[in-house]
Amino acid sequence: MLRFIHCADLHFDRTFEGLHLITQVKELPLANNQVLEKIVTLALDEQVDFLVFAGDIFHQNRPSLKTQHQFFKQMNRLKEQDIPVYMIFGNHDYFEKERYWFDFPENIHLFTEEKVRTIHGKNKTGESYAISGFSYQHPWIPTSKVSEFPKKAATYHIGMYHGDSNGERFAPFQIQEMKQKNYDYWALGHIHVPTVLSKTPPIIYPGTPQGHTQKEKETGVQLVTLDGLTVHYETKRVAAVTWEDYELSLSGMKSRKDALEAMKAFFQTSQRQLVKFSLKDTEHLPIDWLNNREKPELIAYLNEYLAQNNFEQIVYQLEVIAVPESEKLVLTGKEVMAQLLASYQTNEVFETIIEELATHPLIKRTISSQTLKEETLAQVKTTLEQEFCWSEEE
Structure with missing residues (x-):
């Protein structure tokens, strides 16, 4: 049996986007460190055989010294427990050796070339496996790389591939061609939405572990178990902060004061969330009760209230749902x-x-x-x- 974690598109040094109306933005990059720490803790708790990082672990191809230090610190936690890491580089963090301030820990096995190569290994129970993959050395690869992958060559064979089946610039591929390799699992990267392209064999995008925009609400990594006969994969949530959309009814309310009290009362428990408020049923409130100039002020007030009352939520957007014509x-x-x-x-x-x-x-x-x-x-x-x-x- 083989167990591993499939992670992709961590974008470890990426900022959170679409938050121009709030002042707490500077605190959010700390969430990236917490996400990586949670991934490593999950690997240790589940006693996996190894981790695979399928590209775009960093958002830049020149990560800062601080970013590199934080990343390697977590990788050393895995090294201490003799857990290998297999890592390819994507279109964001395409590989250039001279960009790194530190040597990669010995437990990290890098694919550094655009030419496909295969690394063989054995887990602690002696079962053999092979991992084939390639890395970007430029911001894009306009041709498919699947033909370069060898046929299955071990008890368990895993393909690592950072690309887009529907694109033209990011190693486009055909699902059927991947299936012909007879691999046990294809660990994909590049698409930030969790997506299963095939179940037999599994050809899977795990999505990004941490959403950095309001479009990235579904997140996670895959915990995969191969036993020779069946494949089991399970999404594990590791995000440090989530993006949430909430609707709030202001039905029957006739004053701004009532509306404000309802917004404050909405929060009952503290959760690490970035909140978009959609306010509906506002027909009894005064006309133009909340204009665009006042929205930033209201957002700032709500966030000050939440912070003072030890709520971790942050409101980043407000909208008023117009009364339907019907x-x-x-x-x-x-x-x-x-x-x-x-x-x-x-x-x-x-x-x-x-x-x-x-x-x-x-x-x-x-x-x-x-x-x-x-x-x-x-x-x-x-x-x-x-x-x-x-x-x-x-």
Whole structure:
């Protein structure tokens, strides 16, 4: 039996994107260290035979000295337990030896060339295995590499491949051609969404272990067991922080204060999450109760509240879900709007309604009563058109 962890697209030194409205961004890169630590801890707890890293372990092909030191520190934890690591380089971290400040630990077996090669090994129970793979030495490889892979050459044979079956620049491949090699497992990298291209044999993208954008919500690594007859693979979640979308109903609320209290009350337990709030059922709140200028202020306030109350969530985006047209109050008749507005056209009626505003000294000096009336009624007309559905009379 053979057990290993398949990881790809760690992008260890990548920043979190789409968080321009929050101030806690500087703290988030620490999550990358925690993710790698969790992967190594998983390997130790599961007593796997080895790990495979299928490319783009680093986001840059010139990782910083600090990044390299942190990575090798975790790899040395595996070395202490005699757990090998097999590593290929992808289009982001394409291999250039002179870019590294340290020697790779002895337990790391590198594929450093674009030419496919095979490394043979035995696990602690004496079962033999072979791992075939290649690395990028440039930002792209426009041709398939599958034909270079040898036929199965050990009790267990694993292929490592960083590429895109639907692309043109990143080692494009055909699934059927991979199947013809008779391998037990193909450990893919490059696509950040967990994807099973084939079950027999497994040809799998594990996805990225840690999402760095709001599109990368499904994450993980694969824990794989091969026993010669069957293959078992299981997704293990190792993300240090997750991206979550939540809808919050503000039904029946009529003031900003009520809406704010509902947003604060939504959080009951602390979780490491980046939160997008979608606010719905806002029809009873004042028109334009939350404009684009105020959203950053509201986000900042909520995050300050969460931090002060020891919640680990961070709100990074707010949106108001418009009331669907089908749910708006329907007013019938072509003449209804005209009649509604006509009753306020006369100066006497209009000035009675806005008497306090119209007689204000500042208003009187800067705008005529006629202009004020025209602009006010134009705004009322626009609001009526937007807030209600208008149907034809039968």
